[in-house]
Amino acid sequence: MSTMLGLLQAIPYEALLIQTLNGIVTGMILALIASGLTLIFGIMDVVNFAHGELFMFGAYMGVVVISATGSFWLALVLATLIVALIGAALQITTLRPLLGRDPLTTILATFGISLVMQNYALWQFGPVARKIPEPFSGQFTLFYLEYPWYRVLIAVLSAAIIGGFYLFLKYGTYGIWIRATTQDRVMAEAMGIPVSWVHTAVFGIGAGMAAASGVLFGPLVGVNHAMGLDWVLKAFIVVVVGGMGNLGGSIVASIFISLLEAYASIWVSPAQAVIVSFVVLILTLLFRPTGLFATPK
């Protein structure tokens, strides 16, 4: 009994709460990025290596719109739409001709696109990082820290975007088309669903979601050509852990892994806590290769 009490007393509750909040915020940003990635894989079997660059492009579009209009909210909406259109155009010109071929070709194509986009951003916008100002500032006291409200807003907005997308998939006609195409491409085509356009739309939606997360995250880091690199590896991990193509699984995996890392960082350095996500990835691949949260067929 006294050992139990001792253990309970040893738990640093302040740190636990702070890291829970950190884990949820990071998890929601990751979920927004990963949901686009998993959606694209689920419907087209395309592993999109350019997803991080779509995130970065979204942030740059946000910078452009903000400098023209001064409105963060307009930037969030317009950047999402512009990058969604760019994504759709990329799918039509680059990926559509490759569908049905060896998956390696689409991996190479998206990797090529990512390099082109990175260097284009560097050429167009230059090496100096840009700023997206937060729509509002302010902090609340969380033990010894002043925690920014904006981080909480990111989590809420990410959840709202993902929730809205979930409702669209569940109840919208085009959402049902997307689900049908994900389940059985051939049968969906036989039922009159324009599968190739569904592919284009899904790639556009995935790109738009990446762009939205880029705008939301921009104020925390400054916008630069390499900002997508930091997130894309983690997004791939949660997509694999959640189950490739499983939207709900990826979202749960994002929060699960982010929380695990956050809790681990109470006792070890956050740099070492990253190992947790790789351990989960390896265990998933060994014991449940279809993903931790995949529904057995």
Next chain:
Amino acid sequence: MTDDTKTQNWSEEFWYRGKLTRRRLIGYGTAAGALGASMLVPAPWQAAFGQATKPYKIGTLQPLSGAAAAGGKTALVGTQMAVDRINKSGGINGRPIELIVADYESKPDVGRRKAEKLLVEDNIDVHEGGFLSNVCLACEPLFGEYKVVNMIGVCLDTTLTTTKCSRYTFRPFDYAPAQAVAFAPYLVNKLGKTWHIAYADYAWGQSTRDAYVQQIKKAGGDVVGTTGIPLGTADMTPFLSKISGNFDGLFGIFFGKDGVTVGNQAYDLGMTKKYKWAGDGAIAESTNLPALGNKIEGFVGINRYVPVLEGVLNTPYHKKFMDDAVVRLKQIDPSGPLPDRYVQSNYEAMNALKIGMEKSGFRGREDTMKLIEALEGLEMKEGDDFPQGDKVLRKEDHQAFIREFLFDIKDGKFRILEVVPKEKTMFPPDCKFAAT
């Protein structure tokens, strides 16, 4: 038919009509031999005058893509500014410079491969450049192996001129121990006694942390904790939110986009209000200020270069340098940033090479040792070549000592608080060159 007859007639005439005497044959043979020999063996005058127009091949390794591309691009601007200026004024020893640029994609393995290509395939005479310390460390042994002088343009890792020093490598700007010697008294006496250091967890960040721990303690202060954050971490909040306790100041050692991230996120967590906020000037580099906005207000830093025309920096040389740099930077970035320390140190590194090559009468790799001897102890005077100020390249470790600027950010602009002369930044050498 007619042609054949003509040919036959001519050869008969040549060989059989008695015109080819033995004397004439020897004459022809000697002439042909002399012509062949002149084609095969370079005459002394050819070596002397032919090389006069042959350009020096100078290689420069820079990260022009990948995570560190932003800094690499401005670094290259400095190198190109110096090369263009040298070529316009007649080159070095009358020979122009051919600059061979190699992009190492911000990766040490690629850096080493590209360095080898520069040395073996491009056959460079000397090298100027390098940006990321881990890449400089990976490539440094190669320059020794191929006996080529390596003039560092940016890398700040302390060990490059201490425990891992090389006879072939020179650093014509400051390093962390000198900065720490210059900054620690100010930190302890004017800002606070106790410090927590947050640093970029790689070669440069670690060696800089060690230097500040040592010098802050020496100045009568204390470092109560350190937090390493891996290079390129997008969300530093999990790291920063672990920093707590009673201390006076938070000292940051970051550069590039990590500098922007730590500046933004430390402010967001209220740490820059709670503690004194100071650090390496790379956090508040001119190219980072637009992305930091008012969140960097009040930051106190140290840097070898600040782009202001005031005090000791209000000189015609510096104005000329800044004007040229601003025009060139505008070409690579539409926002038209002011030059940063990467532009300055690459510009001056190339000029240091020029002076050494002129002093030693350098012709090519065969004169590498002469060039090394010319560079050892080289004194560089403030002027068009060195707008930052006087500097001296110490013979014992090939490390330069220069004046340092302590500054803060006020209303989004640099304000010089103190200028520390180079004599007050001295740190004893800790280098033993391997036998060459």
